[in-house]
Amino acid sequence: MDERWAIAPAEGGGALLVALHPDGQPAGDIVQEADLATAVASRPQVSRWVWRSTAEIYPRLLAAGVRVERCYDIETAEGLLLGHAGRLGEPRSAAAAWARITNQPVPPDPPMRATEPGGEQSSLFDIETESLPFEALLRVYADQLRRHHDTEHPDRMRLLTASESSGWLIATEMDRAGLPWSAESHRALLSELLGERYAGGGEPRRLTELAEQVSTAFGRRVRPDLPADVLKAFKQAGHQVSSTRRWELETIDHPAVEPLIEYKKLYRIYTANGWAWLHDWVHDGRFRPGFVPGGTVSGRWITNGGGGLQIPKVIRRAVVADPGWRLVVADASQLEPRILAAISRDHAFMRVAGDAADLYKAVSDSAFSGDRAKAKLAVLGAIYGQTSGDGLKNLADLRKRFPQAVQYVDDAARAGEEGRLVRTWLGRTCPPSGSQLDAAQLEGPPADEPQVDGRRARARGRFTRNFVVQGSAADWAVLMMAALRQSIASLKAELVFFQHDEVIVHCPADEAEQVAAAIQAAGDLAGTLCFGTTPTRFPFGTAIVECYADAK
C-alpha cells in the first residue's frame, strides 16, 4: 500500500497532518496533534511522509526514536524540478515555490545554516519553522507532482526525487550515528608525524625543523608557507618555476625541495586534520561530518565544515570500530566507466562493463591489444574531456571500437559548448550557461573576445561531458544507499559514511559478511532500478576491517 501523509511541525512540538490522494490532494481533514514524533510513530501504515524539509523534521524524529521508511522532501524536489526547467539557482524554498504559483514576489532562500562542529543534535532544533501555511505547502506539493509529470522522463524524475529524499533520511541518520573515531589514535598519529606541540603554541616541532632545513638549504630565511617567498628563493638560486606545486618542485634539483615538500605535506595535516580539528569535530568517539545530499550541481554530496569527504589516507588510522564491531568498507570499482556504459547503451561497452574484475583490462583486450594503461587513459580522457597528449590518439581508438559510448559524451560536450542543458540519467540537470552556478563562466577574463568565448565554451563542454557521467554515477550511488539502508534495517549495522562511490557500515563482527553481501546486492538492485536490465555490472571492492586505514 502506498499510503501518503503530509506533515508539518506546529507550535509547541506538535504537528499538522493530513492523508493524501495519489494526485496530492488532501484525502481528509487536516488534524492537529500535540507531539510530532508520536503523530508519526502512531501511523505505521504510512509508507511515505511528505514534508517541507527532512533537515527540519527528521532529527527530531530520530531523537525521539522514530525512524521512517520513506519521505518526499518538498524543497529537495523543488530544486530538482527548477533545475530540470533550466532555472537552477532560483530560490527553492517552499515559500519561494508558493510565491511562484501565486505570482507573488519570490523570497530569496535563507542562507545555509553553518553546521555546528561535531554535529550536536541540539543545534538541529534551532532551525526556524517556516511560516508557510500548511494548506499552501500542500498546494506546492500537488503542483510538484504535476511538474514531475511534465518532465522529459517522468518516471525517472519521480525516482530521482524519491531517491534524493532517501538521501536526506540517510544523511540525517549517518550524522546521528557518526563515524567511529579514536581521538587517542589520532593524537598518537599526530605526535608521530608532527612531533610535540610547544607549550606556548606555534607550530609543532617537526614543522619547525623542516622550515629551518629549508632556510638552511637556501642560505637565508625563507618561509615555506609563503609561495611568493619560495618562488623568489628558487629564482635567486637559478631555478625558474611558475608555482610551488609539488609536482613542479619535484622537477628541481635543489636541497630545499625535499624538506619543503615534506613541510607542505605535514603542514596540511596540521592545519586541516590536526589537534584543532580533532577538538572541534570529534566528540564522544564519533566524527559527524554534516552530510549535504546533492550539495553539488552534479548531485555528489558535500559536508559542512569538517572536510568530511577529504579525510587524508594517513588520518584514516584514527577511524576505528567499536570493540567487537567491524567496519565494512566498500567502494564501487571503476564506477564512472560502468555508468557511461549504462547510460550510452553502447552494447559492446556494456559487455566490457560486465567484466566484474577489471573493466580497463576488458577494454584493452577489446581495443588496445592488451595495453591496459592506454585503455585506461582513453576511457578517462573520454569522461573528462582530454585536450592534449597521447590520449587523443587513444581516444580515437576507443571511438572506433565503442562509437556509441564516445558519442554519448561527445554529444554532451557539444551541447555544453552550444549553451544547451544536459541531464543525468534520472534527470538532474546542469546549470544554464552563463548562470551563477556555471563554473565555466569563471574561466578566463571577462572579455568579449572570440578567443575567450571559445575557451569558455570548451570549458563548459568539458564540464557537461563530465556532468552526465559523474551525475549519473551520483544517481546510482544514492539509489544504492537507499537500497542498502532498507536491507540492513533489521540489523544492528549502521551506515556511517558515504563518499561518492564508497560506503562504510559499522556493525557487530558477526553481521559483517551479511552486510558485505547486502552492499553488493544493493549495487545490483540500483543498477536495475536506474538503468533497467543491462549486461553492465557494478562490483564492489569490499574490506571487513577494524580500522579504516586497513581497507584497500
Added chain:
DNA sequence: ATCCCGTGCGCC
C-alpha cells in the same frame, strides 16, 4: 576587524 581572492592540496 572583516571580507574576498589566489594558491595549494586533500578527497573522489
Added chain:
DNA sequence: AAAGGGCGCACGGGAT
C-alpha cells in the same frame, strides 16, 4: 608524466 571533471578548507595578503 600530466591532463581532463567535481568539491572543501586553510592560509596569507590585499582591500575595505
